[in-house]
Amino acid sequence: MDLIVDLGPGTAGRTAAVYRALRAAILDGRIPAGRRLPSTRALAADLGVSRGSVAGAYERLVAEGFLITRVGAGTFVAAAPVARRPAGSPADPLRPRAGWTLVPEPVSGTGPAPRYDFRAGIPDARLFPFGAWRRLVAAELRLGANSPGTYADPAGHPALLSAVARHLGWSRSVRAAPGDLVITNGVQHALDLIARVLLRPGDVVAVEDPGYPPARRLFASMGVRVAGVPVDADGLVVAGLPDRARLVYVTPSHQFPLGGAMSLARRQELLEWARTRQAAIVEDDYDSEFRFSARPLEPLCTLDRSGRVLYVGTFSKSMFPAVRTGFLLAPPGLRPALVAARQIGDFHGQTAVQAALARFIDEGQFARHVRRAGRTYAARHARVVAALAATPGLEVLPSAAGLHVTALLRPGLDAARIVAAARRDGLALEELAAYAEDRSRAASGLVVGFGAVDGALIEEGLALLRPLTA
Ligand SMILES: Cc1ncc(COP(=O)(O)O)c(C=O)c1O
Incomplete structure (x- = not known):
């Protein structure tokens, strides 16, 4: 019988390997329903494994209904143990219901953090x-x-x-x-x-x-x-x-x-x-x-x-x-x-x-954390607003809460190009148009998170915008 068995090194797991190979051959139709299998002794000799390994595999396949034994006649593949895939049908036929066209969004928090991390809405886990x-x-x-x-x-x-x-x-x-x-x-x-x-x-x-x-x-x-x-x-x-x-x-x-x-x-x-x-x-x-x-x-x-x-x-x-x-x-x-x-x-x-x-x-620990982190965020907010206000081509929009601010770009400046160029310098921020229903009609601007960026990195990072917006 043409049976490919990957036995790997050692004797452990040989029963399982013979079982898996036979099961796959039956499901693929390589051993058709009704076919008589070799005796355990013959198959063991063929595969170079112990007779016990083949007997164990046969037993399990009988118990699961893939094989049947007929006393005196031998071991046979059961009639159509499972429905086989009709020729030509796809291997992956299931599709979501009509209208479900979404795929997962890339997750912003995975991968190494950028050097100047101004992505929107990320709190500073170091403060917790x-x-x-x-x-x-x-x-x-x-x-x-x-x-x-x-x-x-x-x-x-x-x-x-x-x-x-x-x-x-x-x-x-x-x-x-x-x-x-x-x-x-x-x-x-x-x-x-x-x-x-x-x-x-x-x-x-x-x-x-x-x-x-x-x-x-x-x-x-x-x-x-x-x-x-x-x-x-x-x-x-x-x-x-x-x-x-x-x-x-x-x-x-x-x-x-x-x-x-x-x-x-x-x-x-x-x-x-x-x-x-x-x-x-x-x-x-x-x-x-x-x-x-x-x-x-x-x-x-x-x-x-x-x-x-x-x-x-x-x-x-x-x-x-x-x-x-x-x-x-x-x-x-x-x-x-x-x-x-x-x-x-x-x-x-x-x-x-x-x-x-x-x-x-x-x-009271939650309130204490919010108070302390809030003081830190207030200082970062003020520094980010000051740095953005000093950047040519930007108009900072008023914002009095949260972990991000947004600035509009002077007409003629290309937000996508600025965001991509900044990213190459290790400065991560977001384009306002990424949040619009229709990018082509969206206001041009930058969304700047300040939750996760600290100290001198704020001014150092945002200074990288100057040559891009001048
Ligand atoms: C508008 C808005 N709502 C909610 C969330 C957070 O939602 P969740 O509680 O599912 O993390 C965010 C996070 O960025 C947000 O910007």
Whole structure:
């Protein structure tokens, strides 16, 4: 019999090698159904292995139904053990459903960090107290803690729901009871739950343009029509909203990526628009723990009197993105469905991490970290703004929170060329047009993150822009 067996060195694993070779030959049709196999003695001699190895392989194939033995007659290949691939059909026939055209985006945090790392929205992991965090997580991973043998509440660990409710009260003036919240794996997961629960294929979802691409991609994946709406100095242009929008996704505290805060008048206009159109608003408050002005505007949801705002937040910036923890403050009519959607999707989050985070907040360590890191970020923000303001050809847009600022380029300057040339010098920053629905109509500018870059590297790195923008 023509049987190719890669036995490798030594005797260990020979039974498995004979088994694999026979199984592959049967599945490929090289040994057809009904064919009688050689005796174990003959095949062993042929392959130069012990008879026991061949007998072991036959036994396993019989047990799995690939072979049958007939007493006195020998061992045979069973009739059609599995359906074979018809000649000419592709080896990889499965495709996503119609309309699913997305592929994973490159991940910005992988690979060696550039020398001057001004990529948007990356917090400085060196500022985070990992020692204290590790102790808290380790304590929650004991056998006696958090009932590890059972499933947990899909809405989130009760201690974390309470801690987040308190945290929202003191840090953002948002009134929430633990029972109004759902803990999620970050904002992205919150958007996924909201979209599953609220949207139907064919609905219209309005997003800011320029805006946050992962949100746009998530809504697009649900088979809805995503409409980009312009943003001006007051925030999303409410007059530009499509009449039929069922959901509007906005970043009022720190527009991503332009950096401005939505004005009070625009907030009221948006709330009124949603009330009359019976639409929902998703308010993404992703990074305003770090703010650099005396009196920030309170979140949009605190002005909402018609129950149309879903407020989402994250610990990705205030701690670090890999902690994958965020929250969703849901109107009472939606919360049961949102909790059910969480349970259907993945049952619940990491209980030990949630319990540790509750203690991190309750013991004041989270607030201390945000205060300390916030001072560092405020200093970096001021240095970056000063360095950009001193760079010819740039107009820095006002921004009083978060981990990035945006600057417009003088007409005639080519942002793509500047970003590529800077990258060759080790300076990583982003093109504003990368966040626009249509690059060809986008304003020309640069998005400059300052979370991860420190000290003299700020001025040194941004000085590399001068010859490119002069
Ligand atoms: C607008 C916006 N929302 C949310 C996030 C973070 O989301 P997540 O909690 O999924 O990490 C970011 C991070 O860059 C962001 O820019």
